[in-house]
Amino acid sequence: MIDDVMDRDYSLEGPCGKQAAAKGLVSAQWFACTVDRKQMKQLMQRDDWQGLKYLGSWLLLLIGSGTLAYFSWGSVWAVPAFLLYGLFYSMSDHTSHELSHGTPFKSGWLNTFFSQLSAFMALHEPVYWRWSHARHHTDTIIVGNDREIAFPRPIRLLGLFADFFFLKSGTIELLRIIRHAFGSVSQATRSFVPASEIDRMIRVSRLYTLIFAGTVAWCFVIGSILPALFIVLPHFYGAPLTQVFNITQHAGLAEDVLDHRENTRTVQLNQLLAFLYMNMNYHVEHHMFPMVPFYNLPRLHALIKDQCPPAHAGLSDAYREIIPTLWRQRKDTRFYAKRQLPAPVAVSPVTGASQQQQRGYA
Protein backbone atom coordinates (compact mmCIF):
# COMPACT_ATOMS: atom_id res chain seq x y z
CA MET A 1 0.00 0.00 0.00
CA ILE A 2 0.99 3.59 -0.50
CA ASP A 3 0.78 5.10 2.95
CA ASP A 4 3.01 8.11 2.77
CA VAL A 5 0.91 10.28 0.49
CA MET A 6 -1.12 12.78 2.49
CA ASP A 7 -2.45 14.81 -0.38
CA ARG A 8 -3.49 12.30 -2.97
CA ASP A 9 -3.08 13.36 -6.59
CA TYR A 10 -5.57 11.39 -8.66
CA SER A 11 -4.46 12.81 -12.00
CA LEU A 12 -2.95 10.36 -14.46
CA GLU A 13 0.22 12.43 -14.75
CA GLY A 14 0.83 13.12 -11.07
CA PRO A 15 3.34 11.68 -8.57
CA CYS A 16 0.97 9.05 -7.13
CA GLY A 17 0.83 7.16 -10.40
CA LYS A 18 4.62 7.02 -10.61
CA GLN A 19 4.85 5.99 -6.97
CA ALA A 20 2.32 3.19 -7.53
CA ALA A 21 4.32 1.97 -10.52
CA ALA A 22 7.51 1.96 -8.47
CA LYS A 23 5.74 -0.17 -5.85
CA GLY A 24 4.60 -2.71 -8.45
CA LEU A 25 0.93 -1.78 -8.25
CA VAL A 26 0.50 -0.96 -11.95
CA SER A 27 -0.58 -3.67 -14.43
CA ALA A 28 0.00 -6.04 -11.55
CA GLN A 29 -1.24 -9.54 -10.85
CA TRP A 30 -4.40 -9.45 -8.75
CA PHE A 31 -5.75 -11.92 -6.28
CA ALA A 32 -8.41 -14.22 -7.72
CA CYS A 33 -10.65 -16.62 -5.87
CA THR A 34 -10.30 -20.29 -6.68
CA VAL A 35 -12.79 -21.58 -9.21
CA ASP A 36 -12.55 -24.88 -11.03
CA ARG A 37 -11.79 -24.33 -14.74
CA LYS A 38 -14.78 -26.39 -15.92
CA GLN A 39 -17.15 -24.39 -13.73
CA MET A 40 -15.58 -21.12 -14.85
CA LYS A 41 -15.91 -22.16 -18.47
CA GLN A 42 -19.63 -22.75 -17.94
CA LEU A 43 -20.06 -19.42 -16.19
CA MET A 44 -18.30 -17.57 -19.01
CA GLN A 45 -20.68 -18.89 -21.69
CA ARG A 46 -22.80 -16.23 -23.45
CA ASP A 47 -26.45 -16.82 -24.19
CA ASP A 48 -28.43 -14.71 -26.67
CA TRP A 49 -31.73 -15.64 -25.01
CA GLN A 50 -30.54 -14.49 -21.57
CA GLY A 51 -29.23 -11.25 -23.06
CA LEU A 52 -32.41 -10.65 -25.04
CA LYS A 53 -34.63 -11.38 -22.05
CA TYR A 54 -32.95 -8.59 -20.14
CA LEU A 55 -32.21 -6.03 -22.83
CA GLY A 56 -35.46 -6.69 -24.68
CA SER A 57 -37.38 -6.13 -21.44
CA TRP A 58 -35.43 -2.96 -20.83
CA LEU A 59 -36.19 -1.69 -24.33
CA LEU A 60 -39.90 -2.48 -23.91
CA LEU A 61 -40.01 -0.67 -20.57
CA LEU A 62 -38.25 2.27 -22.15
CA ILE A 63 -40.65 2.42 -25.10
CA GLY A 64 -43.68 1.88 -22.85
CA SER A 65 -42.74 4.57 -20.34
CA GLY A 66 -41.70 6.88 -23.20
CA THR A 67 -45.12 6.45 -24.81
CA LEU A 68 -46.80 7.22 -21.50
CA ALA A 69 -44.62 10.29 -21.10
CA TYR A 70 -45.40 11.52 -24.62
CA PHE A 71 -49.16 11.23 -24.24
CA SER A 72 -49.17 12.71 -20.75
CA TRP A 73 -47.25 15.79 -21.91
CA GLY A 74 -49.18 18.90 -20.86
CA SER A 75 -50.84 17.24 -17.89
CA VAL A 76 -49.67 16.73 -14.32
CA TRP A 77 -49.17 13.04 -15.14
CA ALA A 78 -46.19 14.00 -17.26
CA VAL A 79 -44.05 14.36 -14.13
CA PRO A 80 -44.26 10.75 -12.89
CA ALA A 81 -44.29 9.45 -16.46
CA PHE A 82 -41.06 11.24 -17.35
CA LEU A 83 -39.47 10.25 -14.05
CA LEU A 84 -40.22 6.62 -14.87
CA TYR A 85 -38.87 7.04 -18.38
CA GLY A 86 -35.76 8.72 -16.97
CA LEU A 87 -35.26 5.89 -14.50
CA PHE A 88 -35.26 3.30 -17.30
CA TYR A 89 -33.19 5.58 -19.57
CA SER A 90 -30.54 5.94 -16.87
CA MET A 91 -30.21 2.18 -16.71
CA SER A 92 -28.18 2.69 -19.90
CA ASP A 93 -25.31 3.49 -17.54
CA HIS A 94 -25.28 -0.18 -16.50
CA THR A 95 -26.26 -1.69 -19.85
CA SER A 96 -23.60 0.23 -21.77
CA HIS A 97 -21.04 -0.81 -19.18
CA GLU A 98 -21.85 -4.50 -19.47
CA LEU A 99 -22.14 -4.36 -23.25
CA SER A 100 -18.74 -2.67 -23.48
CA HIS A 101 -17.33 -5.88 -22.01
CA GLY A 102 -18.99 -7.73 -24.90
CA THR A 103 -20.43 -10.39 -22.59
CA PRO A 104 -24.27 -10.29 -22.74
CA PHE A 105 -24.71 -11.90 -26.18
CA LYS A 106 -23.15 -14.75 -28.08
CA SER A 107 -24.06 -13.03 -31.36
CA GLY A 108 -21.81 -10.07 -32.06
CA TRP A 109 -24.46 -8.05 -33.92
CA LEU A 110 -26.83 -8.08 -30.95
CA ASN A 111 -24.06 -6.87 -28.70
CA THR A 112 -23.13 -4.15 -31.20
CA PHE A 113 -26.72 -2.93 -31.65
CA PHE A 114 -27.50 -2.62 -27.94
CA SER A 115 -24.00 -1.34 -27.22
CA GLN A 116 -24.29 1.57 -29.67
CA LEU A 117 -27.75 2.48 -28.41
CA SER A 118 -26.96 2.36 -24.70
CA ALA A 119 -23.53 4.02 -25.03
CA PHE A 120 -25.14 7.11 -26.54
CA MET A 121 -27.88 7.16 -23.92
CA ALA A 122 -25.31 6.85 -21.14
CA LEU A 123 -23.12 9.56 -22.74
CA HIS A 124 -20.33 7.01 -22.83
CA GLU A 125 -18.53 7.84 -26.05
CA PRO A 126 -17.59 4.22 -26.71
CA VAL A 127 -13.97 4.49 -27.90
CA TYR A 128 -12.84 6.67 -25.01
CA TRP A 129 -14.91 4.70 -22.55
CA ARG A 130 -13.71 1.26 -23.67
CA TRP A 131 -10.10 2.21 -23.04
CA SER A 132 -10.80 4.12 -19.87
CA HIS A 133 -12.71 1.17 -18.51
CA ALA A 134 -10.01 -1.30 -19.53
CA ARG A 135 -7.60 0.78 -17.44
CA HIS A 136 -10.11 0.73 -14.56
CA HIS A 137 -10.10 -3.07 -14.67
CA THR A 138 -6.30 -3.20 -14.93
CA ASP A 139 -5.57 -0.78 -12.09
CA THR A 140 -8.77 -0.69 -10.06
CA ILE A 141 -8.58 2.21 -7.55
CA ILE A 142 -4.81 2.51 -7.97
CA VAL A 143 -4.32 6.24 -7.37
CA GLY A 144 -2.86 8.07 -10.34
CA ASN A 145 -3.61 5.24 -12.75
CA ASP A 146 -7.33 4.57 -12.61
CA ARG A 147 -9.28 7.40 -14.26
CA GLU A 148 -12.58 6.09 -12.96
CA ILE A 149 -12.05 6.66 -9.24
CA ALA A 150 -15.40 8.27 -8.49
CA PHE A 151 -14.76 9.20 -4.87
CA PRO A 152 -11.26 10.59 -4.44
CA ARG A 153 -10.17 11.58 -0.95
CA PRO A 154 -10.89 13.97 0.57
CA ILE A 155 -14.43 13.42 -0.61
CA ARG A 156 -16.14 16.34 -2.34
CA LEU A 157 -19.71 16.19 -1.07
CA LEU A 158 -20.98 18.77 -3.54
CA GLY A 159 -19.92 16.64 -6.49
CA LEU A 160 -21.34 13.52 -4.88
CA PHE A 161 -24.76 15.14 -4.41
CA ALA A 162 -24.66 16.80 -7.85
CA ASP A 163 -24.31 13.38 -9.40
CA PHE A 164 -27.66 12.30 -8.03
CA PHE A 165 -28.74 14.24 -11.12
CA PHE A 166 -25.63 13.37 -13.14
CA LEU A 167 -24.70 17.05 -13.06
CA LYS A 168 -20.98 16.73 -12.36
CA SER A 169 -20.13 13.55 -14.30
CA GLY A 170 -22.61 14.33 -17.07
CA THR A 171 -21.22 17.81 -17.63
CA ILE A 172 -17.69 16.42 -17.73
CA GLU A 173 -18.73 13.74 -20.23
CA LEU A 174 -20.54 16.23 -22.47
CA LEU A 175 -17.70 18.74 -22.47
CA ARG A 176 -15.10 16.06 -23.17
CA ILE A 177 -17.09 14.68 -26.10
CA ILE A 178 -17.43 18.19 -27.56
CA ARG A 179 -13.74 18.85 -26.95
CA HIS A 180 -12.83 15.61 -28.73
CA ALA A 181 -15.17 16.53 -31.57
CA PHE A 182 -12.98 19.59 -32.16
CA GLY A 183 -9.89 17.35 -32.24
CA SER A 184 -8.50 18.41 -28.88
CA VAL A 185 -7.27 15.40 -26.89
CA SER A 186 -5.52 15.75 -23.52
CA GLN A 187 -2.25 14.04 -22.63
CA ALA A 188 -4.06 12.14 -19.86
CA THR A 189 -6.45 10.68 -22.44
CA ARG A 190 -3.56 9.81 -24.72
CA SER A 191 -1.99 7.88 -21.83
CA PHE A 192 -4.69 5.19 -22.10
CA VAL A 193 -6.27 5.59 -25.54
CA PRO A 194 -3.78 4.25 -28.12
CA ALA A 195 -2.74 6.59 -30.93
CA SER A 196 -4.34 4.26 -33.47
CA GLU A 197 -7.76 4.80 -31.83
CA ILE A 198 -7.67 8.60 -31.51
CA ASP A 199 -9.11 9.36 -34.96
CA ARG A 200 -12.00 6.96 -34.39
CA MET A 201 -12.68 8.55 -31.00
CA ILE A 202 -12.80 11.97 -32.65
CA ARG A 203 -15.16 10.74 -35.40
CA VAL A 204 -17.60 9.20 -32.90
CA SER A 205 -17.41 12.34 -30.74
CA ARG A 206 -18.35 14.42 -33.80
CA LEU A 207 -21.36 12.21 -34.46
CA TYR A 208 -22.46 12.52 -30.82
CA THR A 209 -21.97 16.29 -30.91
CA LEU A 210 -24.06 16.53 -34.08
CA ILE A 211 -26.88 14.65 -32.36
CA PHE A 212 -26.63 16.96 -29.33
CA ALA A 213 -26.73 20.01 -31.59
CA GLY A 214 -29.58 18.55 -33.61
CA THR A 215 -31.60 17.94 -30.44
CA VAL A 216 -31.07 21.52 -29.28
CA ALA A 217 -32.00 22.85 -32.73
CA TRP A 218 -35.13 20.69 -32.78
CA CYS A 219 -36.19 22.14 -29.42
CA PHE A 220 -35.75 25.68 -30.74
CA VAL A 221 -37.57 24.97 -33.99
CA ILE A 222 -40.68 23.57 -32.29
CA GLY A 223 -40.41 25.89 -29.29
CA SER A 224 -40.49 23.04 -26.79
CA ILE A 225 -38.02 21.18 -24.58
CA LEU A 226 -39.84 17.92 -25.34
CA PRO A 227 -37.19 16.41 -27.70
CA ALA A 228 -34.46 16.95 -25.08
CA LEU A 229 -36.66 15.38 -22.44
CA PHE A 230 -36.55 12.20 -24.54
CA ILE A 231 -32.86 12.15 -25.43
CA VAL A 232 -29.82 13.31 -23.42
CA LEU A 233 -31.71 14.96 -20.52
CA PRO A 234 -33.35 11.75 -19.18
CA HIS A 235 -29.94 10.53 -18.04
CA PHE A 236 -29.81 13.62 -15.83
CA TYR A 237 -33.30 13.79 -14.34
CA GLY A 238 -33.56 10.01 -14.10
CA ALA A 239 -30.18 9.49 -12.43
CA PRO A 240 -30.86 9.25 -8.67
CA LEU A 241 -31.19 5.47 -8.44
CA THR A 242 -28.23 4.94 -10.75
CA GLN A 243 -26.15 7.11 -8.44
CA VAL A 244 -27.41 5.18 -5.39
CA PHE A 245 -26.20 1.98 -7.06
CA ASN A 246 -22.91 3.36 -8.38
CA ILE A 247 -21.81 4.74 -5.03
CA THR A 248 -21.84 1.22 -3.58
CA GLN A 249 -19.23 -0.06 -6.03
CA HIS A 250 -16.01 1.27 -4.52
CA ALA A 251 -16.82 4.27 -2.27
CA GLY A 252 -14.91 4.39 1.00
CA LEU A 253 -12.93 1.22 0.36
CA ALA A 254 -9.17 0.67 0.17
CA GLU A 255 -6.97 2.31 -2.43
CA ASP A 256 -3.75 0.88 -3.85
CA VAL A 257 -4.40 -2.77 -3.09
CA LEU A 258 -4.31 -5.73 -5.47
CA ASP A 259 -7.38 -7.52 -4.21
CA HIS A 260 -10.87 -6.64 -5.40
CA ARG A 261 -12.31 -7.99 -2.16
CA GLU A 262 -10.75 -4.98 -0.42
CA ASN A 263 -11.61 -2.20 -2.87
CA THR A 264 -14.94 -3.35 -4.31
CA ARG A 265 -18.29 -4.02 -2.71
CA THR A 266 -20.92 -6.71 -3.34
CA VAL A 267 -24.43 -5.95 -2.13
CA GLN A 268 -27.38 -8.34 -2.03
CA LEU A 269 -30.42 -6.80 -3.75
CA ASN A 270 -33.95 -7.97 -4.36
CA GLN A 271 -34.92 -9.08 -7.86
CA LEU A 272 -36.35 -5.73 -8.93
CA LEU A 273 -33.32 -3.71 -7.85
CA ALA A 274 -30.92 -6.33 -9.25
CA PHE A 275 -32.77 -6.03 -12.58
CA LEU A 276 -32.51 -2.23 -12.56
CA TYR A 277 -28.80 -2.53 -11.73
CA MET A 278 -28.16 -5.36 -14.18
CA ASN A 279 -26.69 -7.56 -11.42
CA MET A 280 -23.77 -5.16 -11.01
CA ASN A 281 -24.43 -5.40 -7.27
CA TYR A 282 -22.15 -8.46 -7.62
CA HIS A 283 -19.34 -6.04 -8.20
CA VAL A 284 -16.49 -7.97 -6.58
CA GLU A 285 -17.40 -10.91 -8.80
CA HIS A 286 -17.60 -8.69 -11.88
CA HIS A 287 -14.19 -7.17 -11.25
CA MET A 288 -12.50 -10.42 -10.40
CA PHE A 289 -13.94 -12.29 -13.38
CA PRO A 290 -15.12 -9.79 -16.02
CA MET A 291 -15.60 -12.61 -18.52
CA VAL A 292 -18.70 -13.78 -16.68
CA PRO A 293 -21.88 -12.28 -18.19
CA PHE A 294 -24.18 -10.42 -15.81
CA TYR A 295 -26.81 -13.18 -15.74
CA ASN A 296 -24.28 -15.68 -14.37
CA LEU A 297 -22.95 -13.44 -11.59
CA PRO A 298 -25.35 -14.80 -8.94
CA ARG A 299 -24.03 -18.32 -9.64
CA LEU A 300 -20.46 -17.07 -9.48
CA HIS A 301 -21.23 -15.34 -6.20
CA ALA A 302 -22.54 -18.60 -4.74
CA LEU A 303 -19.33 -20.34 -5.78
CA ILE A 304 -16.86 -17.88 -4.30
CA LYS A 305 -18.73 -16.21 -1.44
CA ASP A 306 -16.85 -18.27 1.15
CA GLN A 307 -13.62 -16.80 -0.19
CA CYS A 308 -14.91 -13.23 0.05
CA PRO A 309 -15.92 -10.87 2.83
CA PRO A 310 -19.64 -11.17 3.61
CA ALA A 311 -21.78 -9.39 1.02
CA HIS A 312 -23.77 -6.43 2.32
CA ALA A 313 -27.34 -7.40 3.09
CA GLY A 314 -29.02 -4.70 1.05
CA LEU A 315 -28.52 -1.03 0.23
CA SER A 316 -29.20 0.16 3.77
CA ASP A 317 -26.51 -2.16 5.12
CA ALA A 318 -24.05 -0.90 2.49
CA TYR A 319 -24.82 2.74 3.25
CA ARG A 320 -24.36 2.14 6.97
CA GLU A 321 -20.73 1.55 6.03
CA ILE A 322 -20.43 4.10 3.22
CA ILE A 323 -21.88 7.26 4.79
CA PRO A 324 -19.77 7.39 7.98
CA THR A 325 -16.68 6.43 5.98
CA LEU A 326 -17.11 9.17 3.38
CA TRP A 327 -17.93 11.68 6.10
CA ARG A 328 -14.69 10.87 7.91
CA GLN A 329 -12.72 10.89 4.66
CA ARG A 330 -13.55 14.59 4.24
CA LYS A 331 -10.69 15.25 6.64
CA ASP A 332 -8.93 11.95 7.16
CA THR A 333 -7.67 10.81 3.78
CA ARG A 334 -6.02 7.73 5.27
CA PHE A 335 -9.26 6.31 6.60
CA TYR A 336 -11.16 3.65 4.69
CA ALA A 337 -13.60 0.82 5.34
CA LYS A 338 -11.50 -2.27 5.90
CA ARG A 339 -13.02 -5.56 4.76
CA GLN A 340 -12.44 -8.72 6.76
CA LEU A 341 -10.97 -11.31 4.43
CA PRO A 342 -11.61 -15.01 5.07
CA ALA A 343 -8.70 -17.38 5.57
CA PRO A 344 -7.11 -18.56 2.31
CA VAL A 345 -8.62 -21.66 0.73
CA ALA A 346 -6.41 -24.75 0.85
CA VAL A 347 -5.08 -26.13 -2.41
CA SER A 348 -6.98 -29.19 -3.59
CA PRO A 349 -4.59 -31.85 -4.92
CA VAL A 350 -7.57 -33.70 -6.42
CA THR A 351 -9.23 -30.98 -8.45
CA GLY A 352 -6.23 -28.71 -8.88
CA ALA A 353 -8.63 -25.96 -7.94
CA SER A 354 -5.90 -23.47 -7.16
CA GLN A 355 -4.58 -23.70 -10.68
CA GLN A 356 -5.97 -20.32 -11.68
CA GLN A 357 -3.96 -18.59 -9.00
CA GLN A 358 -0.85 -20.45 -10.12
CA ARG A 359 -1.63 -19.38 -13.66
CA GLY A 360 -1.99 -15.79 -12.54
CA TYR A 361 -5.70 -15.64 -13.29
CA ALA A 362 -6.85 -12.12 -12.67
Added chain:
Amino acid sequence: MSHWIAACAVDDIEQEDVARFDHEGRTFAIYRSPDDAFFATDGVCTHEKVHLADGLVMDHIIECPKHNGRFDYRTGKAQGAPVCVSLKTYTVKVEGDRVWINLD
Protein backbone atom coordinates in the same frame (compact mmCIF):
# COMPACT_ATOMS: atom_id res chain seq x y z
CA MET B 1 15.24 -25.02 -38.91
CA SER B 2 12.20 -26.52 -37.21
CA HIS B 3 12.07 -26.67 -33.46
CA TRP B 4 9.24 -29.04 -32.58
CA ILE B 5 8.28 -29.52 -28.94
CA ALA B 6 5.71 -31.94 -27.52
CA ALA B 7 3.35 -29.54 -25.78
CA CYS B 8 0.59 -31.67 -24.31
CA ALA B 9 -1.62 -34.68 -24.80
CA VAL B 10 -4.51 -34.35 -27.25
CA ASP B 11 -6.92 -35.24 -24.47
CA ASP B 12 -5.62 -32.41 -22.30
CA ILE B 13 -7.70 -29.94 -24.33
CA GLU B 14 -11.42 -30.25 -24.91
CA GLN B 15 -13.03 -29.14 -28.15
CA GLU B 16 -13.50 -25.34 -28.22
CA ASP B 17 -11.06 -24.77 -25.39
CA VAL B 18 -7.53 -23.62 -24.72
CA ALA B 19 -4.61 -24.77 -22.58
CA ARG B 20 -1.44 -23.14 -21.39
CA PHE B 21 2.01 -24.47 -22.26
CA ASP B 22 5.20 -23.04 -20.75
CA HIS B 23 8.60 -23.71 -22.28
CA GLU B 24 11.99 -22.13 -21.51
CA GLY B 25 10.47 -19.02 -19.95
CA ARG B 26 7.91 -18.53 -22.70
CA THR B 27 4.19 -19.09 -22.48
CA PHE B 28 2.01 -20.40 -25.28
CA ALA B 29 -1.69 -21.00 -25.69
CA ILE B 30 -2.83 -24.12 -27.53
CA TYR B 31 -6.36 -24.24 -28.91
CA ARG B 32 -8.65 -27.04 -30.00
CA SER B 33 -11.28 -25.73 -32.38
CA PRO B 34 -14.90 -26.93 -32.62
CA ASP B 35 -13.92 -28.86 -35.77
CA ASP B 36 -11.13 -30.60 -33.85
CA ALA B 37 -8.13 -28.77 -35.32
CA PHE B 38 -5.27 -27.55 -33.13
CA PHE B 39 -3.67 -24.09 -33.18
CA ALA B 40 -1.08 -22.26 -31.09
CA THR B 41 -0.29 -18.63 -30.31
CA ASP B 42 1.73 -16.69 -27.79
CA GLY B 43 0.06 -17.29 -24.46
CA VAL B 44 -0.10 -13.77 -23.05
CA CYS B 45 -2.48 -11.06 -24.27
CA THR B 46 -0.77 -8.28 -26.22
CA HIS B 47 -2.73 -5.68 -24.25
CA GLU B 48 -1.90 -6.62 -20.65
CA LYS B 49 -0.01 -9.40 -18.89
CA VAL B 50 -2.86 -11.90 -18.81
CA HIS B 51 -2.79 -15.58 -19.71
CA LEU B 52 -5.09 -16.33 -22.61
CA ALA B 53 -5.46 -19.91 -21.38
CA ASP B 54 -7.79 -18.52 -18.70
CA GLY B 55 -10.01 -17.00 -21.36
CA LEU B 56 -12.96 -18.23 -23.34
CA VAL B 57 -12.86 -19.92 -26.75
CA MET B 58 -15.86 -19.14 -28.92
CA ASP B 59 -15.71 -20.79 -32.30
CA HIS B 60 -12.34 -19.50 -33.62
CA ILE B 61 -12.01 -16.60 -31.22
CA ILE B 62 -10.10 -16.44 -27.94
CA GLU B 63 -11.35 -13.79 -25.52
CA CYS B 64 -8.92 -12.43 -22.95
CA PRO B 65 -10.11 -13.00 -19.37
CA LYS B 66 -9.23 -9.54 -18.09
CA HIS B 67 -10.48 -7.00 -20.64
CA ASN B 68 -12.49 -9.12 -23.07
CA GLY B 69 -10.15 -8.36 -25.95
CA ARG B 70 -10.51 -10.84 -28.80
CA PHE B 71 -8.16 -12.57 -31.22
CA ASP B 72 -8.73 -15.02 -34.06
CA TYR B 73 -6.45 -17.77 -32.80
CA ARG B 74 -6.02 -19.25 -36.29
CA THR B 75 -4.28 -16.11 -37.56
CA GLY B 76 -3.50 -14.33 -34.29
CA LYS B 77 -5.27 -11.24 -35.63
CA ALA B 78 -6.62 -8.75 -33.07
CA GLN B 79 -10.39 -8.35 -33.42
CA GLY B 80 -10.90 -4.96 -31.79
CA ALA B 81 -10.50 -2.89 -28.64
CA PRO B 82 -8.93 -3.17 -26.22
CA VAL B 83 -6.44 -5.19 -28.21
CA CYS B 84 -4.69 -3.70 -31.22
CA VAL B 85 -1.56 -5.83 -31.58
CA SER B 86 -1.96 -9.30 -33.05
CA LEU B 87 -0.62 -12.50 -31.51
CA LYS B 88 2.24 -14.49 -32.96
CA THR B 89 1.06 -17.89 -34.18
CA TYR B 90 2.91 -21.20 -34.32
CA THR B 91 2.55 -24.28 -36.47
CA VAL B 92 1.02 -27.25 -34.70
CA LYS B 93 0.87 -30.93 -35.56
CA VAL B 94 -0.66 -33.96 -33.88
CA GLU B 95 1.32 -37.18 -33.76
CA GLY B 96 -0.23 -40.08 -31.95
CA ASP B 97 -1.80 -38.71 -28.81
CA ARG B 98 0.50 -35.69 -28.54
CA VAL B 99 0.18 -32.11 -29.74
CA TRP B 100 3.45 -30.68 -31.05
CA ILE B 101 4.26 -27.03 -31.52
CA ASN B 102 6.94 -25.59 -33.79
CA LEU B 103 8.61 -22.77 -31.89
CA ASP B 104 10.45 -21.31 -34.88
